[in-house]
Amino acid sequence: MYPDDLKYSKEHEWVRMSGDIAEIGVTVFAQESLGDVVFVDLPEVGTNVEQFAKFGEIESVKAVSDLFSPIGGKITEVNSAAADTPEVVNEDPYGSGWLIKVELNDTAQLDELMDAATYQATLE
């Protein structure tokens, strides 16, 4: 449920690093508590986001939640598949349901995130 190679934020987002690019999405816990995701509002490529700042919104039929970026930096890519077919966020939150990619500007940011075991402990 919470892969070991990812880092997690207390706002229920995950980060996967490859090089200096951070891929970001929401956790299984987040998508399950939201229920069927019907819409994600994502930022424009090229804009900057600060660590833990709001970058978008995610909606189910009867709820809306802000998305907070676990990593600050320039947004290099957004997942148009998630925008067009939001059900991928439910079906594959750590894979095809990723949301944005951010160019990490300061590796120290990663220290502020949790590993899988610590994150899971916060859910209990």
Next chain:
Amino acid sequence: MASSAHTSPNHPYIPSTDSERAEMLGAIGVDSLDALLEDIPAQHRHPKLNLAAGLSEQELSTVFGSIAAENASPSSGYISFLGAGSYSHYIPSTVRSILQRGEFVTAYTPYQPEAAQGTLQVGFEFQTIVCQLTEMEVANAGMYDGPTAFAEACLMAARVTKRTKIGVLSSTDKRLSDTLLAYSKYQGIEIVEVAADATDIPDDLACIGIQSPNFFGEIEDVQRLTKLAHDNGALSVVHVNPTALGMFKAPGEFDVDIVTAEGQPLGVPMAFGGPYVGLFACKKAHIRQMPGRIIGRTTDTKGRTGYALTLQTREQHIRRERATSNICTSTQLIGLMVTVYAATLGKQGMKDLASLCYQKAHYAAAEINKLDGYSVKSSGTFFHEFVVTCPSAPPKINEALLKKKIIGGLDISDRSESGMLVCVTETSSKADIDRFVKALSEIGVSA
């Protein structure tokens, strides 16, 4: 009749009897109602209500009969040439008949779609009709009235463009711009007037708000104004008269972004101003910024077609202070009237109706224009309303008309010198029009 504050008189609207009340209080475990009211400060409990005693249904009918008799209406022999946002049209029997269905009248907002498919399917039909009339992509299930729809459309344009200055064309009804003012006053929005013949607008407008036919009854060049808006990164918001859409080109043909209208002309009594329904349509791309309820089509667990409220995350019950609008209870039942009306008139009826209004209004204008001292000011193309410049003050003329049981046009001398805004629809016969024209000529400068 019982008079103590703690017993209840029997009333046709309240079924519980004294013994049932006693039984229920017993089950609750108290011996009097007052035991349930202890949280209410004792000194303020059971205040004196200075109201009259209740009336029987028969007495009530008498009271209302006399209230209604104090008003001048067609049934008391008056003819009227008022328009300006509320219009006299014939309402078909089908509308009145369906309006008797308690299943529509006494339901509430369809929060439980399984138990509200009637209301929901009607709402979907309503959205369809609004789209077909305006030739827009999507519509909501209705706003409070035309002016609030227009105000919310301009605010929506501000959200879509992320701009804070709203342009309103100078030929627009003050009822629209005043409502916009009251709606936007504390939202950091500036409203600026755009001249109807403007060829240039500021480059930071969220939209141009256009009324067509405008307040004076004339068709605006929506195509040109929409292009002007788009060239400057603004949206175009167009407030139409739905009856006029039976003959004039629909705003959707001109790439308009948001269309609003007062739905009252479509089968809704004038009723001294309300309740009415605001029509609201827009381009699909902007739908997440749209205010109001939206009904969508879907399927049930057995694959059957059904309808439900959708895109609800825009609304106050979910997004609260960040909602697209505060609207909750809106105007579903008036939407039903509009829907039955449009279904009844149908394709041919809407066309014939528009033509009839046009013919009669133009006949009236031509006849008035022949009178000494009167002239029809409308220069462009008008639909069923036009401005008459009068030989004396319009209120004086109206006073004299009233003596002849004629309610004249609206005094608009504040916007057009000696101007009277006259409206003629299919409910005026040629004889009514001729009577009006004759009266005007008799009154003339003597008023």
Next chain:
Amino acid sequence: MTISINAGGVDRRLLMDRSVTGRKAFTLPASDVPTQNLPDSSLLRDDVELPEVSQLEVIRYFSVLSQLNFSIDTNFYPLGSCTMKYNPKINDELSNLPGLANIHPLQPDVTVQGAIRLLKNLQDDLGEITGLSGVSLAPLAGAQGEYAGLLIARAYHDARSDSARTVAIVPDSAHGTNPASAAMAGLEVVTVRSDDQGNVDVENLRELANSNTAVFMLTIPSTLGLFEPNILEITKIVHDAGGLVYADGANLNALLGVVKLGDLGVDICHSNLHKTFSTPHGGGGPGSGPVMVTNELAKFLPKPVAVKTDVGYVLATPEMSVGSINGFHGSFSIAARAYAYIKALGQEGLRSVSENAIISANYIQAKLRDKYDLAADRYCMHETVLSAARQKKRGVAGLDIAKRLLDFGIHAPTMYFPMIVDEALMVEPTESESKETLDHFIAVMRQIDDEVDSAPELLHDAPHDLPVTRLDEATAARKPVLRWSAEV
């Protein structure tokens, strides 16, 4: 043509799918004036794509659709916070009298003396009932009444050059329209907590009320159906901080002749005529949400206000009015119905309305409290908020209970509101319902609680016998289909 037949043999095809070229339901009269020139053809459209159906089809189509609805006329409808009481038929009839239905809003005052007199009398009655004598009937629903009230609050502070007051304090239990209206009025929403009894946390309010406070918005009785026992202390805290107290009067059905809001220190309130005063809900409107204020604030009321003068009744604009919040004078024919209702009940009848509403709600609460948790364990006013938390632990959600009620022909209570109550089921029986109906509801709710253990699938799959089963709302939102088109 494809035919889709629903449960019960109902044909759900849309009007456009039934359309046959050349068919009609209505004929316009022929023109009786000489033919006029048409405008330039570039301005004209060809056709309006509207249905072509016969008159019988119109009547049958809408009549059949109506039968797919639950309504007060046909079902017990205990939808909390909505006051689904009987809507007297005489009120519809009277409001449709030609002398009321066929008058134009801009007719000279002298020609509509009856209409303005009606508005004036209703203003006076609402002022008397709430103890707040400044009344405008302009607002078109509760939410617009709130917005009007907040505009008044802002205008009041502005007039005292106290414009730094830009905060609305709102309890966490408030209805969504409260914060939404506050935001429209440019106010920042600050939330005050509720305590474990469902009351406003007075200490928290004391911390929050200060020189930025424009207004405190309180629903009375609260959305938990409770009367705020510290009300006098609360209004004093807000007034001492220089703020105004706004009462959301959606729940006024509990207070008629029981207590006047003005006596409690409330400065502004609204009332929903489509709740307390019996006007039909219409499947989601039209409504009417008059705004009532103290004498001091009356000069800020939205226009118009009906006034009696030496020369008769007139529609006036208050001296420092916040302006026009809609096209004309509010929902006139709704106001007419409410006036008829007040006249029919009179002083004693109105008092009896609230007393019976309170007894009925407490009766239901007393009879269900062993099976369902209560949001607050104390006597309620006109509605009781149950929680299905216990049932949830046994595998069935509040939603399932609500849907199962539909199988018994009972409309579901308001669900998941107020948001501070887990699995909330808000039940408002109103004074209109007989004890037999309440007993039936109680028996059904108890049976459903049994079914949670004995037959949970009955709840998960409910409703069973309605025109549709549960709908796929996720797909509806993901791929919105919002109108008929030739393709769907």
